[in-house]
Amino acid sequence: MSEDLVVSIKGLSKVFRRGDLTALQDIDLDVERGEFVSLIGPSGCGKSTLLRIVGDIIPPSSGSVTVNGKPARRARLDRDYGIVFQSPVLYDWRTVTKNISLPLEMLGWDRGRRSKRIKEMLELVELESFGSHHPWQLSGGMQQRVSIARAFSFSPALLLMDEPFGALDEMTRERLNLELLQIWSETGSTVIFVTHSIQEAVFLSTRVAVMSARPGRIAGIVPVDLPQPRTAATREDPHFFELVTEVREKLQAAGADEVTEEATLQ
Amino acid sequence: MSAIAQPIPRATLADRVGRRARDWVPAVVVFGLGLVAWQWLIPDVFGVKRFLLPRFSDVITTFWNQRSELWSAGWFTFKEALGGFVLGCGLGLLGALVLSRWRRVGEALMPYAIAAGAVPIIAFAPITNAWFGLLSPWSKIVISAVLCFFPVLVNGLRGLTSVAPESLELMRSYAASEREVYRRVRIPNSLPFVFTALKVASVLAMIGAVVGDYFGGSTKALGVVIQSSVALGQFETAWAAILVASILGLGFYAAIAAAERLALSWHPSVRSRAE
Amino acid sequence: MRRGIGRALLFVVVLAAIWGLWEGYRWLWMRQSWSWPFVVDDTSMPHLQDIFGALFDPARVNGPLLITILWHSALFTAKEAAVGFAIGASVGFVLGVVLAHFNVLQRGLLPYIVASQTIPIIAIAPMVVVGLGNYGIAAWLRVAVIAAYLTFFPVTVNTLRGLQSVEPRALELMHSYAASSWAMLWKLRVPAALPYLFAALKVSATASVVGAIIGEAPSSIPDGLGGAIINFNQYYTLNPANLWATNVIAACLGIFFFLVVALVEKLVVRRPPEQRA
Numbered sequence: 001m002s003e004d005l006v007v008s009i010k011g012l013s014k015v016f017r018r019g020d021l022t023a024l025q026d027i028d029l030d031v032e033r034g035e036f037v038s039l040i041g042p043s044g045c046g047k048s049t050l051l052r053i054v055g056d057i058i059p060p061s062s063g064s065v066t067v068n069g070k071p072a073r074r075a076r077l078d079r080d081y082g083i084v085f086q087s088p089v090l091y092d093w094r095t096v097t098k099n100i101s102l103p104l105e106m107l108g109w110d111r112g113r114r115s116k117r118i119k120e121m122l123e124l125v126e127l128e129s130f131g132s133h134h135p136w137q138l139s140g141g142m143q144q145r146v147s148i149a150r151a152f153s154f155s156p157a158l159l160l161m162d163e164p165f166g167a168l169d170e171m172t173r174e175r176l177n178l179e180l181l182q183i184w185s186e187t188g189s190t191v192i193f194v195t196h197s198i199q200e201a202v203f204l205s206t207r208v209a210v211m212s213a214r215p216g217r218i219a220g221i222v223p224v225d226l227p228q229p230r231t232a233a234t235r236e237d238p239h240f241f242e243l244v245t246e247v248r249e250k251l252q253a254a255g256a257d258e259v260t261e262e263a264t265l266q
Numbered sequence: 267m268s269a270i271a272q273p274i275p276r277a278t279l280a281d282r283v284g285r286r287a288r289d290w291v292p293a294v295v296v297f298g299l300g301l302v303a304w305q306w307l308i309p310d311v312f313g314v315k316r317f318l319l320p321r322f323s324d325v326i327t328t329f330w331n332q333r334s335e336l337w338s339a340g341w342f343t344f345k346e347a348l349g350g351f352v353l354g355c356g357l358g359l360l361g362a363l364v365l366s367r368w369r370r371v372g373e374a375l376m377p378y379a380i381a382a383g384a385v386p387i388i389a390f391a392p393i394t395n396a397w398f399g400l401l402s403p404w405s406k407i408v409i410s411a412v413l414c415f416f417p418v419l420v421n422g423l424r425g426l427t428s429v430a431p432e433s434l435e436l437m438r439s440y441a442a443s444e445r446e447v448y449r450r451v452r453i454p455n456s457l458p459f460v461f462t463a464l465k466v467a468s469v470l471a472m473i474g475a476v477v478g479d480y481f482g483g484s485t486k487a488l489g490v491v492i493q494s495s496v497a498l499g500q501f502e503t504a505w506a507a508i509l510v511a512s513i514l515g516l517g518f519y520a521a522i523a524a525a526e527r528l529a530l531s532w533h534p535s536v537r538s539r540a541e
Numbered sequence: 542m543r544r545g546i547g548r549a550l551l552f553v554v555v556l557a558a559i560w561g562l563w564e565g566y567r568w569l570w571m572r573q574s575w576s577w578p579f580v581v582d583d584t585s586m587p588h589l590q591d592i593f594g595a596l597f598d599p600a601r602v603n604g605p606l607l608i609t610i611l612w613h614s615a616l617f618t619a620k621e622a623a624v625g626f627a628i629g630a631s632v633g634f635v636l637g638v639v640l641a642h643f644n645v646l647q648r649g650l651l652p653y654i655v656a657s658q659t660i661p662i663i664a665i666a667p668m669v670v671v672g673l674g675n676y677g678i679a680a681w682l683r684v685a686v687i688a689a690y691l692t693f694f695p696v697t698v699n700t701l702r703g704l705q706s707v708e709p710r711a712l713e714l715m716h717s718y719a720a721s722s723w724a725m726l727w728k729l730r731v732p733a734a735l736p737y738l739f740a741a742l743k744v745s746a747t748a749s750v751v752g753a754i755i756g757e758a759p760s761s762i763p764d765g766l767g768g769a770i771i772n773f774n775q776y777y778t779l780n781p782a783n784l785w786a787t788n789v790i791a792a793c794l795g796i797f798f799f800l801v802v803a804l805v806e807k808l809v810v811r812r813p814p815e816q817r818a
Contacts, residue, residue: 397585
């Protein structure tokens with residue numbers, strides 16, 4: 001059973017500023033292979049910090065993080081995960097193709113293997129004809145799709161996503177949600193997804209982890225048993241609304257007054 | 267899934283040429299007015315004596331007649347300027363790389379580097395003459411190099427360090443070494459900053475070389491030609507030589523600007539002009 | 542408090558390092574008799590303490606102390622530079638504002654403003670000085686004009702960029718308040734341009750001192766630092782320390798001007814911390 005655990009977090013805490021600021025307190029969370037887990041919570045609850053600790057971008061203060069059966073640092077050095085941020089972080093001096101090839105270049109893949117994979121990735125995110133474009137020639141949604149393609153390019157077991165659609169308009173966001181689910185099922189990867197939006201969390205996930213306000217704790221987990229594959233019709237499902245309400249109630253109980261369904265970081 | 271937005275349509279060639287031409291009309295008009303002023307207004311209407319500013323036609327005639335001497339003097343000085351440019355900018359880039367790598371040292375020394383750039387380098391021209399000898403080009407090269415060093419250092423450092431935090435987090439997720447971060451992120455990011463500084467440096471290098479001549483130099487040098495022509499009362503020659511200095515400075519600047527356009531085809535300031 | 546001590550300590554360390562590097566280089570090159578890049582002896586690289594000591598010796602036999610002479614020269618040059626800075630910065634600012642508002646003028650004049658900086662000012666300085674002399678202007682003021690010439694350019698370019706750097710949305714907001722062009726200028730564009738302006742003023746502070754020195758030198762104006770440099774340059778082989786001391790004073794003047802502008806900037810502009818990475 002433990003081989004199926006992609007991420008295992010035990011007793012994780014994180015303090016900043018020499019103990020003045022406790023961002024996370026005693027987090028326990030297990031994520032099994034193939035799951036789609038959303039982290040949702042009020043602003044400042046530490047969900048982005050938690051994501052970064054899983055990725056070994058910042059170190060924990062105490063507790064353990066195991067990714068793919070290894071300590072988080074080893075997993076990072078072995079490139080076991082890909083990461084997508086809220087801003088696409090694409091490099092203007094590289095074309096779309098070269099942006100996607102960046103991690104592959106760093107992994108030492110030869111040119112043939114790279115171009116084959118980039119072609120697959122562009123098909124995956126439906127940007128086949130935009131390979132030679134530069135990031136500034138694309139809309140925000142398209143740039144994020146490139147960012148996702150880049151994150152998947154080396155087939156990591158785990159994908160970490162930090163409010164990737166937060167800066168986009170609602171229609172684009174709903175469309176990209178469906179695309180992301182499609183990619184997720186096609187690649188069979190595991191996803192940890194940070195979001196502000198209850199609807200998005202419920203729509204995308206197999207489980208929603210609700211976090212409390214600072215210091216961040218896991219206030220509750222809501223399993224999402226909606227049928228797969230999710231479609232636009234799923235949003236009309238009465239059970240969808242029940243789950244959204246359940247998450248919202250848990251959030252409010254955890255001290256979150258400011259989170260709303262349509263919350264965007266605009 | 268259709269595309270969300272279409273890329274910006276590129277203007278046709280005819281549009282672009284037409285727009286460029288229209289942009290330059292005011293400048294051409296001013297040029298014409300300037301020539302008129304130089305040829306007639308200033309000497310005849312304002313009665314400015316020829317030792318202050320000779321008539322345009324006289325300057326041009328002298329320029330043409332003495333073109334080979336003037337151009338060889340200009341080339342001589344330009345070589346000094348170029349040498350100083352390469353030396354100063356090279357050291358500036360090296361310094362920027364070093365200071366960006368060892369951040370704490372860089373931050374501590376930055377105020378001193380900036381203050382050192384406030385020193386009137388030109389005051390040191392007599393000293394470089396004493397070191398390398400009046401006739402040696404090195405005495406002028408060093409002046410130009412010091413003038414070029416500081417803008418390149420300051421701008422290069424800014425360019426190397428003004429990288430978005432998320433970009434560095436991305437690199438960390440790729441387990442990238444410091445060297446790879448420099449190669450793939452910091453250095454390309456710094457190019458726009460560096461080119462701005464290089465354009466400034468190109469003009470400074472030429473000025474530095476000419477001014478250096480004023481404190482003593484070879485008779486083959488442009489600054490010395492200007493100075494001795496003034497001393498001998500040959501004001502048309504002096505102004506013709508000044509014209510040469512100016513043209514060389516502008517040419518150097520234009521060359522760097524062209525190189526910038528090639529290297530930075532992706533940058534907003536370049537691409538918006540091309541649209 | 543701790544930061545102040547740290548900074549003072551760093552200052553001492555830097556001074557000591559400079560002294561150490563100078564004397565170390567000197568010792569090593571003289572010992573090894575290396576001649577590249579230049580021969581090191583008492584004339585080309587006097588001891589730092591000799592340079593410092595020369596300040597407190599009379600410059601000429603039975604004359605006033607060197608430092609007294611240099612102090613007056615520095616004041617003279619400082620006056621020229623300060624007035625030149627004021628004129629150049631004002632002209633530069635006004636020019637920047639005008640060019641920002643009238644696109645035609647910008648396209649017509651900017652290329653020549655840029656080109657003007659390629660003219661070696663030292664070459665036309667004597668002509669400017671003589672020419673303005675016909676109008677009965679004091680010598681120092683004529684040099685101030687030359688200093689202004691070097692000062693105005695960075696201010697113009699940066700004012701222009703700064704005024705144009707306002708976000709379109711902020712402009713739209715002002716329009717919705719039916720604000721006049723004048724109000725928009727002073728309430729919106731100028732504050733947005735301040736960081737750029739101060740960046741230029743710091744460069745101009747140096748440029749004004751350079752301009753003053755360059756203006757004096759070929760124009761045979763003996764009272765300022767430029768004149769002192771020419772003078773001590775003639776006697777360099779006899780007494781190298783004098784020229785070095787003059788250069789040190791000139792350097793201090795340049796740094797002083799720069800620090801004054803930097804101080805004013807700290808007081809006037811509240812800047813958000815630059816993006817650190």
